[in-house]
Amino acid sequence: MRSVLLLISLLFVVQSCIPLRVAPKIEDHKVTKGKKFKRSLSKRQMFIFENPKEEHHFYNYVNMKFHLNDSNVYDDIPFVVDREQYFFAWYEVEIPDKTLNLAPMFTQLFIGAALGSDNPLEDYSGEDDIRRRENWYVAIEVYSDSEKDCLAAGALSREVVLKYLRALKQEYLATHNYNEVVFKN
Numbered sequence: 001m002r003s004v005l006l007l008i009s010l011l012f013v014v015q016s017c018i019p020l021r022v023a024p025k026i027e028d029h030k031v032t033k034g035k036k037f038k039r040s041l042s043k044r045q046m047f048i049f050e051n052p053k054e055e056h057h058f059y060n061y062v063n064m065k066f067h068l069n070d071s072n073v074y075d076d077i078p079f080v081v082d083r084e085q086y087f088f089a090w091y092e093v094e095i096p097d098k099t100l101n102l103a104p105m106f107t108q109l110f111i112g113a114a115l116g117s118d119n120p121l122e123d124y125s126g127e128d129d130i131r132r133r134e135n136w137y138v139a140i141e142v143y144s145d146s147e148k149d150c151l152a153a154g155a156l157s158r159e160v161v162l163k164y165l166r167a168l169k170q171e172y173l174a175t176h177n178y179n180e181v182v183f184k185n
Contacts, residue, residue, distance in 0.1 A: 023095040023135035026050045029169060031151055031162070034139060038093050044141045045151035047165045051092070051136040052173070058092060058138050061172050081164050084157065086150060090140045097133040140165060 024030075024037075029049040034041030037048055051058060063073050075089045142150040142161050150161045 021096065021098040023097050026137070029166065034091075034141065037137075037139065038095065041091060041093070041139055042141060044143070044149045045153075046139040046141050047151060047162070047169075048093075048137055048139045049169050051138045053136075055092060055094075055136060058090065058172060061175065062090065065171075079164065081157075081160050084144065084160075086142055086144045086157070086161060086164075088140050088142045090138060093137045093139055095135050095137065097135060138169075 026049055029047055030037075031045055031047055033043060034046040035043050037046065059073055062068065062077060063070060066077055066079070068077070074091070076087050077089070078085055078087055080086070142165070144150055144157065147155050147157060149155060150157045152158070155161075
């Protein structure tokens with residue numbers, strides 16, 4: 001009985017993938033410090049959501065919606081809410097899932113041992129053992145002439161800006177042809 005359990009346990013270990021890095025799952029959106037989410041982002045509070053679309057789709061959406069003509073599409077994008085002007089900057093962020101697959105290494109080890117090799121892992125590179133799966137996020141920071149960080153906990157404009165960003169996100173996710181956005185404005 002012990003040998004059967006040992007064999008089953010060994011089989012699970014050989015077939016398993018060990019997660020090295022797991023990207024966060026965000027249901028709707030998240031407001032957090034950019035640096036806390038990814039080190040390369042700023043220290044301001046950011047509105048972050050998962051981007052199920054391919055890379056550069058949000059760029060095309062922002063470019064068309066705000067009539068930017070491929071000029072300053074990432075920074076200082078003006079918008080107005082309740083007759084107050086705000087600006088936002090956004091970032092496309094990739095955080096991949098990484099897993100280590102042990103099956104190829106154990107297969108090479110067993111084959112080498114069966115063939116009587118002194119060093120069964122001599123020709124083993126291990127390059128294909130780490131699997132990556134891309135996860136894309138959009139991170140948006142908002143500021144105005146009167147507030148450096150409109151998404152900060154004590155910001156006066158936090159709620160109206162969050163409402164605007166939620167609507168912007170919903171419109172982006174619902175739109176497939178970004179030329180439609182021009183007609184909605």
